[in-house]
Amino acid sequence: MKIPSKYLEQVVDQLAILPGVGKRTALRLALQILKKSPDEIERFAQAFLELKDHLKKCKSCGNVSDLDYCGICADPNRDQSMICVVEDVRDVMAIEETSSFKGVYQVLGGIISPMDGIGPQDLNVESLLQKMESGKVNEVIFALSATMEGDTTNFYLYKKLKPYNIKVTTLSRGVSVGAELHYADGITLGRSILNRMPFKVSH
């Protein structure tokens, strides 16, 4: 694929480093960007520069933030004694949308994945252990993906947390709410039988 302009090629190469974007998709996107006015392209590029210059990580939980502490950690109404461990900001947003959790988060910024070269040292764990030292934490909830990488990370964190003798829980796994049983995958269905719960009349 020979692109007739080095400037266009440069943009295509940059877009193609994004996950799931191949050269052809990158070219399609680049041509779409080209249809915009110079001002719009300027704004597009500027957004990335501002992101680079101004985005911070919350000093407490590691979530993305515009200030030193994110809105959740800075909120006096949140329960600082309950910490939900998640992989990235998308998980925070997903849990926040449920309005089911009033504690705070620990955003690891990844999960242990030797295939992708991500080891324990790449995770944002230090600040979690510091909070443990403070003795103000009652419960840590593991909310990582139900994959081998998630399980590995859970196990690593569990060992790290063990000395603090704290309550460690994990998200319940089972058949999705509202899902038809025969659509559930075998592993989920099998586990949901093994981990069956007392029947409660829902209110």
Next chain:
Amino acid sequence: MKIPSKYLEQVVDQLAILPGVGKRTALRLALQILKKSPDEIERFAQAFLELKDHLKKCKSCGNVSDLDYCGICADPNRDQSMICVVEDVRDVMAIEETSSFKGVYQVLGGIISPMDGIGPQDLNVESLLQKMESGKVNEVIFALSATMEGDTTNFYLYKKLKPYNIKVTTLSRGVSVGAELHYADGITLGRSILNRMPFKVSH
């Protein structure tokens, strides 16, 4: 979906203007970009600024180019009397890859599509008509998509070219080379019977 940083939100909004990129995909891409070093993010943004500042359109055919005239129009070995009309640079690249065409191109920059608000006035046609006036053109080949929009544009151009009394051709349509017959769609198959060609022993 509440994004906890206005800078991140800004980037997500900018990415979401790209076709086929929704908010969720944009967030995934933005987080991936965030994992890069500041230098890499700078390079990413810079590529778009350079594109905006330096990319030109070929004065002859309208193709993207770094110079006033693109490599194809400036090539003395190309046959300037044969003009292949295409929608955008991707079509030029696709045809160039076949090495089957030694003429030059006319890149319209779009096709007539009332649904998308694109009318004849948005197409790069002026320079094509100027070349017609010069009297040096022998043949114009329509190589637009086989869609209603493509057909409409073909018809519009045909009317514009008619006064010049020039040979106008279009790409042959039919069953793909190497394709199994029963996989061809009905319309293509039907047309390929109506437009059947004399059998030639291929060499």
